[in-house]
Amino acid sequence: MDQAGALGRREMLAGQVQQYEVQLSRLEGITAQYDDLNRKVKQSEDNYQLYKKKEEEARITDELDQNKITNVSIAEAPSQPQLPVKPNRPLNLILGVFLGVLLSIGSVVVAEFMRDTVLTPRDLELLTGGRVLASLPKMGGRRRASFGCTQHIS
16 A cells, blocks of 8 residues: 555656646746836836936927027136236247248248249250250349250250
8 A cells, every 4th residue: 555655646746746847837938028028118117218308308498499598507707817918029029030931941942843944054954955055144243044055966
């Protein structure tokens, strides 16, 4: 009898284990659904809070627009300077002279690169690649452009 009672008890316990496993698998499925629903509730609450905040901002903006009020606030009270402000003449003079010299030199360099005149026989030789046969002398203290015949050597 002890053996028959033990076998009966074993079958009963096996049935209970099987019932518990079925309940456990059902609970696992329900837990996943529960977690999804909790996540959706949290997301909905966050969206609701965001929409309420945006609605309040829009309401305040509309009210300010209706009352022609601008959203301005004073960051710091104005203060009067202790010392009067006036131009620093020595510094302005030095900067003006420096800038004038710099612009003068720059314009001379640009003009030199942009010129298209021939002033010396040497310039003419460099420009044409030939020799200068004759040139006019300098007259009246002013320098004249050199004219000359060039001979191309092949």
